[in-house]
Amino acid sequence: MSKGHCLVVGAGVSGLSSAIRLLENDWEVTIWSSEFSPNTTSDVAAALWYPFLSAPVGKTNVWGSETYNVLKVISRFPQTGVSMTQTYEYFREEQPDPSWKQSVDGFKRLNGNLPEDYIECFSFITPVIEMPIYLKWLMNRYEELGGKQKVKKVDNFSNITDKYDLVVNCTGLESKNLLNDSEVYPVRGQIIRVKTDIKEMYLDQQISTLAYIVPRSEDMILGGVAQNNDWSLETRIEDREDILEKCCKLIPELRNAEIIEDMVGLRPGRSEVRLEKEILLGRPMIHNYGHGGSGVTLSWGCADDVVELANES
Numbered sequence: 001m002s003k004g005h006c007l008v009v010g011a012g013v014s015g016l017s018s019a020i021r022l023l024e025n026d027w028e029v030t031i032w033s034s035e036f037s038p039n040t041t042s043d044v045a046a047a048l049w050y051p052f053l054s055a056p057v058g059k060t061n062v063w064g065s066e067t068y069n070v071l072k073v074i075s076r077f078p079q080t081g082v083s084m085t086q087t088y089e090y091f092r093e094e095q096p097d098p099s100w101k102q103s104v105d106g107f108k109r110l111n112g113n114l115p116e117d118y119i120e121c122f123s124f125i126t127p128v129i130e131m132p133i134y135l136k137w138l139m140n141r142y143e144e145l146g147g148k149q150k151v152k153k154v155d156n157f158s159n160i161t162d163k164y165d166l167v168v169n170c171t172g173l174e175s176k177n178l179l180n181d182s183e184v185y186p187v188r189g190q191i192i193r194v195k196t197d198i199k200e201m202y203l204d205q206q207i208s209t210l211a212y213i214v215p216r217s218e219d220m221i222l223g224g225v226a227q228n229n230d231w232s233l234e235t236r237i238e239d240r241e242d243i244l245e246k247c248c249k250l251i252p253e254l255r256n257a258e259i260i261e262d263m264v265g266l267r268p269g270r271s272e273v274r275l276e277k278e279i280l281l282g283r284p285m286i287h288n289y290g291h292g293g294s295g296v297t298l299s300w301g302c303a304d305d306v307v308e309l310a311n312e313s
């Protein structure tokens, strides 16, 4: 028997993962969203599992670890677009162990064979998630479970019809305007899609030298930039040059890689992820937004918490 009818607003990775978990837990679910894949921020994500530009660490470690385990299982099925990938993260300064060390497989420190100017390396295995494939797979799973969807923009949560017993807000950066939430801000990212045969992942996740080289089945993503409070969705030639220079420091052969396209997205930055329930005009509403650079990394852990809050209501 259905626990009630839930409206999920938003069809990025947060909305789809929450909607799937709600269906699996006997809720009837409808999604309203102004955009669906391939036109969401989630489509632009690189995307690797790695907690980045999100808080608070205590919670992101738990959500991240839960998500890692789900992605690892999903990676057994190639149609999901998820693959467990050997990864090398380089540092220019000495590093303590990361807080997520226990969440990943095969964590080791390496000392030899480092790129110039780098003195430390973490080696580990982490999921790469090809977002165009993964979001399609999530939508198929949602439909198989009986979920319904509609292209619809919400202007005000107070105006949603009382046909729904519960509303889940997964509108990412748009929550800033919808809820007048001053803690939300954009963190602009630009990436380059290139053709290469490289199969391993290489990272420098320090903001001042940020560089990521993410192998996918048909192409590779190079990043990155993280520009706070920059709302521009235009690609910039200076960002492309900066990304190429930083990535070539890690893997010099990328200098000759064929460029397919540049892409831009605005990460939904927030002082911390907002995952909580409030009562709006007598109806429960659960917020799940503000995941910064970790929306994919935290998605299943956050979706499980959404269900827990929903079942309490």
Ligand SMILES: Cc1cc2nc3c(=O)[nH]c(=O)nc-3n(C[C@H](O)[C@H](O)[C@H](O)COP(=O)(O)OP(=O)(O)OC[C@H]3O[C@@H](n4cnc5c(N)ncnc54)[C@H](O)[C@@H]3O)c2cc1C
Pocket: 009, 010, 011, 012, 013, 014, 015, 032, 033, 034, 035, 036, 040, 041, 042, 043, 044, 045, 046, 047, 048, 049, 050, 152, 153, 154, 155, 170, 171, 172, 173, 174, 175, 178, 188, 189, 190, 191, 223, 264, 265, 266, 267, 268, 288, 289, 290, 291, 292, 293, 294, 295, 296, 297, 298
């Ligand atoms: C360049 C780049 C690289 C990234 N790399 C990674 C990575 O490697 N790993 C990782 O974990 N994360 C990464 N991220 C971050 C990740 O993309 C985001 O954290 C994640 O996509 C947020 O997902 P979301 O579903 O919350 O929001 P979104 O994907 O923005 O989805 C929001 C949804 O809400 C809908 N919506 C908004 N307003 C309304 C409204 N008023 N009414 C109805 N619908 C509405 C939108 O149409 C959309 O469907 C990256 C981001 C960028 C830009």
